[in-house]
Amino acid sequence: MSPQRANQPRIAVVIPTYNRSALLRSTLAALARQRLPVSEFEVVVSDDGSSDDTSDTVAGFVDRLRLQYHFQEDLGFRASAARNAGARRTSAPILVFLDAGVLPGPDFLSAHLSAHLSAQLPGSAVAGYIFGYQPDGPVAALDETTWTLDPEQLIRNHGDSPEFRDARHLAFERFGFDLGNCAVPWQWFWSGNCSVRAADFWAAGGFDEDFRSWGGEDTELAYRLFGRGARFVVSRAAWAIEAPHPRTVVPNLSSGSANMLMVLHKHPDTVVELLWSWFAREQHSQFQIHHDWNVEDEYLLVLDAVAKARSVDVTDELAQLRHMAGSARIAVLGCGDDVPDWLATAELFDFDREVVEKAAYQVNHAIGLRTALPDNSVDLVFVTSRLRTLWDQWESTIRAEARRIGGDLLGPPEPR
CATH class of the missing domain: 3.90.550.10 (Spore Coat Polysaccharide Biosynthesis Protein SpsA; Chain A)
Structure with a gap:
């Protein structure tokens, strides 16, 4: 000082x-x-x-x-x-x-x-x-x-x-x-x-x-x-x-949810996604604020999932997606860092910051609970097996986001 x-x-x-x-x-x-x-x-x-x-x-x-x-x-x-x-x-x-x-x-x-x-x-x-x-x-x-x-x-x-x-x-x-x-x-x-x-x-x-x-x-x-x-x-x-x-509890909660979405747009990050999700859950639970403001455990689960996903190769899954997708506008959740050229113009997301930073194409840092994509912007949302460890916790939220951005949802593949 x-x-x-x-x-x-x-x-x-x-x-x-x-x-x-x-x-x-x-x-x-x-x-x-x-x-x-x-x-x-x-x-x-x-x-x-x-x-x-x-x-x-x-x-x-x-x-x-x-x-x-x-x-x-x-x-x-x-x-x-x-x-x-x-x-x-x-x-x-x-x-x-x-x-x-x-x-x-x-x-x-x-x-x-x-x-x-x-x-x-x-x-x-x-x-x-x-x-x-x-x-x-x-x-x-x-x-x-x-x-x-x-x-x-x-x-x-x-x-x-x-x-x-x-x-x-x-x-x-x-x-x-x-x-x-x-x-x-x-x-x-x-x-x-x-x-x-x-x-x-x-x-x-x-x-x-x-x-x-x-x-x-x-x-x-x-x-x-x-x-x-x-x-x-x-x-x-x-x-x-x-x-x-x-x-003004109800207006405050609604405002807080909208503002947390603005934070997420300013700082696309998995932990900010989790905070946004907390507000969204509270807003839809009869507008009652519960005193459990804490995404610590959820974030630790994400960090654990990141560590586990580093050994998951989704190359074959993305190759199969090519045959299914045709000319559809695609969003891929859990794309990994080895993205094939044919997906260069797709909307790509991964929850591992290292993947985001070293990927050859633009990859957004997100789980897929809430993306920065506008409504009805894609035709197909593909979830890879990299998200398998998070799927049970967040399936309903990810499905809701897929509906918002307009796409049918495929995946993640069942574990072998």
Whole structure:
């Protein structure tokens, strides 16, 4: 980390907001109670075009916080743009992103600082713990009078309650709260409470401003950070509490699914396919969000399938396909790296990144759960035996994708 300049804050909190002045007031009040000296941190409220008294709320804290206020015109949901604009206004070397209505504990900022300073590797991304965060609604056991208490008292009263836990708690617990032990750590980096070094944030490009509705922008940023070598860390000490507020669960889930599809189009990758599939399943299960956000096991199955598929030769299968296909437009799932010339213009997919990188023709990195192909773009979808170990798990999803892109489905061949 570069040397600290005079009067430069050590850490900055960026809070995007839109017409949430009451929730924002609670968040700012909690930040004003930080044990970290106020001279050492900065708060930037980035307003996405509010029409309520948000600006007056911010003005009420200028004597208690080192505070900046940024306003952007209301052109629809632009949380990514608001976060980026807020981040540009500070020179702090560490950026914390916090949602309006999330109430940090008194050592919140000290804990985020400590997580970065104690990290064994540079480029850490810290997921702070969010008590009370339940995507499908507020914690039922807590009534409105509860929220007159300070965050510390709330934790003393309810911190051990399972329903008051962060929705990610079971996933964190599985890995001993050490995300270095898992294959997909970036799936739990959520912008309600997270931090990253400013240099790493901007090197990755910040939040993608193409996201114009709820969900996915933090996951997409985390994917890019991970690709650049970021080490993801959970900090239970950097805890905060999400205050209850109305949620639009069904629209949020629908938006999240659409945005995850956008992530997949931006980053064609098997693990992103799995995340998209999770959202798609949830969207079709009576719009109820289950607290099992975790594609770790599914991704490990894919990695195991990749290892097994490296000994599978599909040359004969592709030769037989030539006699069956005629002039049909073809998509091949599990094409392998030895693609015959006659398939050069086909839509080719494989779930092994090494195959994708060394194939003589363009091969897309995908299982086939969801491709980037438009509707009705092929006549025939051929699944090779390279997908045999994944077929039982994903047959129905792959068949649905084959119907979407318009082709009859053949394969995979039965094992010999």
